[in-house]
Amino acid sequence: MRHFVIVGSGPAGFYTAEALEKAYGDQARIDILDRYPVPYGLIRFGVAPDHQSLKAVSKRYDKVAESAGVDFIGNVTVGQDISVAELLELYDAVILATGAPHDRKLGIPGEDLPGVVGSAEFVGWYNGHPEFADLDPFLEGTHAIVVGAGNVALDCARILSKTRHEFEGSDIVGHALDALDHSAIRTITILGRRGPHQIAMTPKELGELGHLEAAVPVVEPADFPPVEADEPLEPGLRKSVALLRGFADLSQDKPKRMVFDFFAKPLRVEGDGKVERIIVERTELDEKGSARGTGETYEVPASLVITAIGYSTSPIPDVPFEGGKFVNESGRIADRLYAVGWARRGPSGTIGTNRPDGYEVAEQIAAALPAGSSGDREGASGLKRLLESRGVMPTDYNDWRKIEETEVSRARPGSPREKFVRHQDWLQVLGR
Ligand code: NAP
Numbered sequence: 001m002r003h004f005v006i007v008g009s010g011p012a013g014f015y016t017a018e019a020l021e022k023a024y025g026d027q028a029r030i031d032i033l034d035r036y037p038v039p040y041g042l043i044r045f046g047v048a049p050d051h052q053s054l055k056a057v058s059k060r061y062d063k064v065a066e067s068a069g070v071d072f073i074g075n076v077t078v079g080q081d082i083s084v085a086e087l088l089e090l091y092d093a094v095i096l097a098t099g100a101p102h103d104r105k106l107g108i109p110g111e112d113l114p115g116v117v118g119s120a121e122f123v124g125w126y127n128g129h130p131e132f133a134d135l136d137p138f139l140e141g142t143h144a145i146v147v148g149a150g151n152v153a154l155d156c157a158r159i160l161s162k163t164r165h166e167f168e169g170s171d172i173v174g175h176a177l178d179a180l181d182h183s184a185i186r187t188i189t190i191l192g193r194r195g196p197h198q199i200a201m202t203p204k205e206l207g208e209l210g211h212l213e214a215a216v217p218v219v220e221p222a223d224f225p226p227v228e229a230d231e232p233l234e235p236g237l238r239k240s241v242a243l244l245r246g247f248a249d250l251s252q253d254k255p256k257r258m259v260f261d262f263f264a265k266p267l268r269v270e271g272d273g274k275v276e277r278i279i280v281e282r283t284e285l286d287e288k289g290s291a292r293g294t295g296e297t298y299e300v301p302a303s304l305v306i307t308a309i310g311y312s313t314s315p316i317p318d319v320p321f322e323g324g325k326f327v328n329e330s331g332r333i334a335d336r337l338y339a340v341g342w343a344r345r346g347p348s349g350t351i352g353t354n355r356p357d358g359y360e361v362a363e364q365i366a367a368a369l370p371a372g373s374s375g376d377r378e379g380a381s382g383l384k385r386l387l388e389s390r391g392v393m394p395t396d397y398n399d400w401r402k403i404e405e406t407e408v409s410r411a412r413p414g415s416p417r418e419k420f421v422r423h424q425d426w427l428q429v430l431g432r
Contacts, residue, residue, distance in 0.1 A: 003379030010041025012341020013097035019362030110269030141303025149192030161215035
């Protein structure tokens with residue numbers, strides 16, 4: 001028998017568990033750890049609440065969690081309750097699937113002013129992440145800025161512009177829904193430091209903006225190169241650019257505007273005790289396609305700024321870490337220690353990108369420890385003994401089911417669930 005532990009229960013962790021189970025059958029026990037009693041990481045806390053079809057992928061993970069060789073062990077923080085070195089003693093291989101939960105910083109003056117939040121914080125706030133339940137983003141002003149030209153920027157801008165009615169069927173948490181319903185924001189400026197041809201936004205997500213109830217996307221046709229220049233673009237990007245161009249033809253008769261400001265690099269954030277504006281420098285593309293400042297500056301007003309410029313992984317003591325992720329070669333960090341997903345490659349790609357990633361690492365593990373061979377590691381029994389001796393009380397998949405049932409029973413009409421947003425609420429449901 002082999003014992004494997006996966007640290008992190010998001011998509012990368014579950015695809016890896018699925019792959020290991022396929023490779024080893026009943027010759028392995030696979031434990032998936034999470035610091036929270038609720039699984040699915042990015043699916044629960046990152047994917048937008050109005051994108052329920054994307055969240056449905058967790059049904060596939062349910063099947064993995066319910067299979068005989070896999071256990072979900074929640075409420076355990078690796079690096080705090082137990083070290084990676086200890087896990088390596090207990091398990092044949094340790095796979096870090098901890099995602100990339102921290103916001104990258106802009107690195108410009110003023111970005112710590114109140115009113116500037118990172119997308120991980122803002123997304124966590126509307127998705128019921130316990131760390132951000134008290135974020136209370138400032139929604140009383142009329143102008144907001146979202147920095148970045150990726151899909152997370154689009155998520156943030158879209159959530160800011162939707163009406164209460166448009167959140168029907170979503171699992172946005174009640175505190176965010178009520179706050180957004182009373183929001184005074186009327187103009188959301190999306191700052192892209194390069195141009196329309198350099199966006200990281202995908203067509204489905206851009207397409208949604210043309211059909212919002214109370215908001216209309218706005219573009220400046222002068223930002224676009226001649227239409228013939230779209231021809232050599234990769235098909236997905238060409239479609240995105242075509243959608244952006246089409247926004248110029250939309251009628252502007254809605255109360256909220258989502259303004260795409262391209263070639264706009266934030267220089268500094270200004271305000272008297274709280275954010276009031278960003279000073280932006282006009283850019284152009286240099287020979288390598290990077291943004292080069294032109295020296296021309298202007299200001300964009302905002303009482304809320306959301307930076308959506310990418311994420312980094314949390315370091316774990318004694319695991320080599322560089323550039324926001326674990327140092328690894330094709331997923332291998334060291335002997336019997338691996339990384340998958342965003343902790344391996346950085347924050348890029350769709351949920352499905354994590355699947356080949358997990359399968360590749362599982363193949364490497366199976367090559368090093370062929371199915372049929374056995375080891376003398378203790379696995380979960382040793383883990384639980386150690387945790388108990390430290391007063392840590394892990395939770396299991398049935399505990400999650402109990403939390404989930406309670407969340408579903410609390411849902412407002414039409415919503416799949418009303419999430420608990422505090423760690424102690426999860427534990428209370430479990431009678432802890
Ligand atoms: P991303 O796709 O890497 O986009 C980051 C954006 O931030 C880029 O436009 C980048 O511009 C900009 N940026 C970076 N540093 C900057 C700086 N210092 N100043 C100004 N702008 C800066 O990251 P993301 O939006 O966080 O998304 C992460 C991944 O999740 C992506 O693969 C995304 O597609 C995926 N995702 C998918 C969905 C969905 O499928 N519905 C939803 C959300 C996220 P440059 O290009 O100039 O560097």
